[in-house]
Amino acid sequence: MVLVNVVLRYGFGTGSIKMQDLASYAFAVFLILAVPLCHARGGHVRVEVLSERLPPGYLRRADALAWALFLTPVFGLILWAGWGDIAFSWSIGEGSTTPGGLGGLYLVKTALPVAAALMIVQGLAALFEKRGA
Template sequence: MRQRILFLCSILDRFASAVCVLAASILVAAVLAIVVLRYGFGTGFIRLQELAGYAFAVLLIFAIPVCLARDGHVRVEILSEALGDRYLAWADRVALVLFLVPVFGLVVWAYWPELAYSWSIREGSVETGGLGGLFIVKTALPVAAALTIAQGIAAVLRPRRAGAAHSGQDAL
């Protein structure tokens, strides 16, 4: 059962990583097009600017579960140098269970009515002539929160090597 969960979380990580790559590619292309159009041709498009904003939002929110899956999250490292690796591994696990899962679960739960309303009206841009589909971009927040919970569960279930508690090197 443990291996199945870890395998599913690995697939979800690949999905989140692919979304990040796609969003980053769109962001780079959109910003490049905006700069060339504005400074090369003296014109611009609101839809293109909003596409860059949407891509940045999706990239930023999906980077959280991707970072967590690679053990790249930020820790407060005040006391960790004096503590053993075993203690640090258990502290990570307790923090993931007591803080990460409830906080991101609250994000999904609290944001759900807003998301349901956004989908019900097929929310679009607030700008005249802007890009539609804001409701799809808003969906990224609870999806990324759920993916973060899944990666937190995987981090708790994943076996760790001695000395790998904070090095980013997990043994599967």
Template structure:
């Protein structure tokens, strides 16, 4: 069961990495296109600006589980240098149970009414002539919360602590 869970989390991590890579390329292309259009041709394209904003939002939101899986999170601990080696493992376990699971579980649960409404109206851009699909971007927030919980558990179950 543990091996199946870890391999599932590894597949989800790879999908997250792919989505982050695509979002990064789309973001760079959209910003470059916007700058070239604005300063080279003195014209604007609101859909391209919306695309850049959507790609940035997706990249930032999905970077959370990516970073957690690789132990890239920032630690603000003054005492950890003086404590035994097993301290970080215990601190991570406690943080997962006390903070990560409840906070990201609440995030995913509390966001659902807004997400359901957004999907029901196929929410689009607030700007006139803007790009549709805000409901897809909003979907990544609870998705990221679920991925954070799964990757946090996977980090604790993985013998090395950091996998991928």
């Protein structure tokens, strides 16, 4: 989408601010919603040199501790602190900051609390999955 917009702008002297905004919106939503998916597939960062030598019970306890001390508080804070901004954005139907840009920025902003909630749920699901294994 960005490449098409660049070719249109510099090759044909035309371009679209809305297409530029759409590329930015799509990238932002893709990036933030990829975080819970990465966690679901076990793509989180771990020091493998240490973890492959530790017993599985230790790793389960370490993951539970990380979920309780880091994952839930951080993503819970994102939910709590961002709620007012999201509500205001929806109430005014916030659009692009660029003149002539694409509307619907409030939808893009909504992806952040959705991803935060998905991370909390995914962390909890990972805990229960490991507990049952």
